[in-house]
Amino acid sequence: MKIKTRFAPSPTGDLHIGGVRTALFNYAFAKKNNGLFVIRIEDTDISRSTKESTTIITSAMDRLSMQSDEPIVLQSQNTKKYQEIIDTLLKSGNAYKCYCNKQRLEDLKITKKKEKKTYKYDGKCRYNKEDKNLPFVVRFKNPQDGRVEFDDLIKGKIIIENSQLDDFIIARSDGTPTYNLCVVVDDITMKISHVIRGDDHLSNTPKQINIYKSLGANIPKFAHLPMILGEDGKRLSKRHGASSVLQYLDDGFLPSALINYLARLGWSHNDLEFFMPDDFFKIFNLKNVNKSAAIFDPAKLLWLNQQHIQKTDKQEIADKLLQFLEKHNIKATIDEKFLFLIEAFQPRAKTLVEMALMCKNYYKDFNKYDEKAAKKNFNRDAIEPLECFIKNINNIDNFQKDEIKTQIQITLDDLKIKMPHLGMPLRAALTGGSFSPSIEIVAYILGKQTTIKRIKNAIKYIEAFA
Structure with a gap:
């Protein structure tokens, strides 16, 4: 199977450092292995997604010379396919309609909290076969026994018991599909071989693997990148001096310097500190990605930018x-x-x-x-x-x-x-x-x-x- 990676941002704001590093590692992995890199805009959240943000994302990727090898995909154009898959899962018994109202679910959460137990949907509608004239969501019927095992290309073997997983929602009451369903359908359709993303998505992976299995589809390889933290050890944000990528470019940072710095955020190659993008793409591999979180250092980025200005033609x-x-x-x-x-x-x-x-x-x-x-x-x-x-x-x-x-x-x-x-x-x-x-x-x-x-x-x- 030809290697194919994807960068799949949501167009809900600016493109920041963490997102670009994810894009960079996907791009580098594809180029190193003579594969394809594609961009997919995950714009199914209609209330938050904007065309302006989509333009910001594509503009930033163009200026960093990390263009998609295929036409950019918009999730919002795939709604018919998502509905077909939801219908397939319902017919095969791998999903069901849940008629539980918000009050019942809220009461269930309160009860679990009092019992000091993790909230999970209790499966009340799991075996219901009667169609009711009531609002409903569609839930994935997660296996109740067994486990999900996969070899993460960065973190190693991951094992999750199915008993820990919820019957999660794959279609909201208005019929719109949810994230976990959409990404699986898109990755199957686009023939994605490797899913390289932040480790904040790690909890979604076993759910998605079970959807792959229920559809009889090939499961891609997964690699979860460590988070980027500020110098205070907290999740990176604007207060740490981290601007949007377009802002860095507008502030006079060279694309090559940004790529150099972002590559070194969680990845290393011996003691190599300075390199140009083409050199990085030749030596990149996932084995050298660190498991621990990376620390964002604005002073180091500025120093690297000066080095790139000096050494660029x-x-x-x-x-x-x-x-x-x-x-x-x-x-x-x-x-x-x-x-x-x-x-x-x-x-x-x-x-x-x-x-x-x-x-x-x-x-x-x-x-x-x-x-x-x-x-x-x-x-x-x-x-x-x-x-x-x-x-x-x-x-x-x-x-x-x-x-x-x-x-x-x-x-x-x-x-x-x-x-x-x-x-x-x-x-x-x-x-x-x-x-x-x-x-x-x-x-x-x-x-x-x-x-x-x-x-x-x-x-x-x-x-x-x-």
């Missing part, structure tokens, strides 16, 4: 950076000057948002200097070197890096000063701060007119405030 960074510059109303083009900036800021920027801010002053005039840079570099002694440099570059017809560098040296020689006496105030004048590419590259990027204008502005600032 500057052309690729440039392509991605354009959209972040557009948020500052900057329409840059990828040319030699732009790539000089990328190369200069790759070692320093932790995110693309940060890199865009570093680039901003090269495209837009500024009226405020970095306070520390101005205090350190703007003094009366800086005026003469700055004025001399203006005079020297005025003579340049071809404003190129080498010629600018020559004029810097001429200025130093004319005034018999060392580079810091010119370079530090000049850098602050041209960029507003204390870090930049080399001065000749900065001036070349800005162009002759802007370079002279910014130096003159700095001289005015010094005369006014120094």
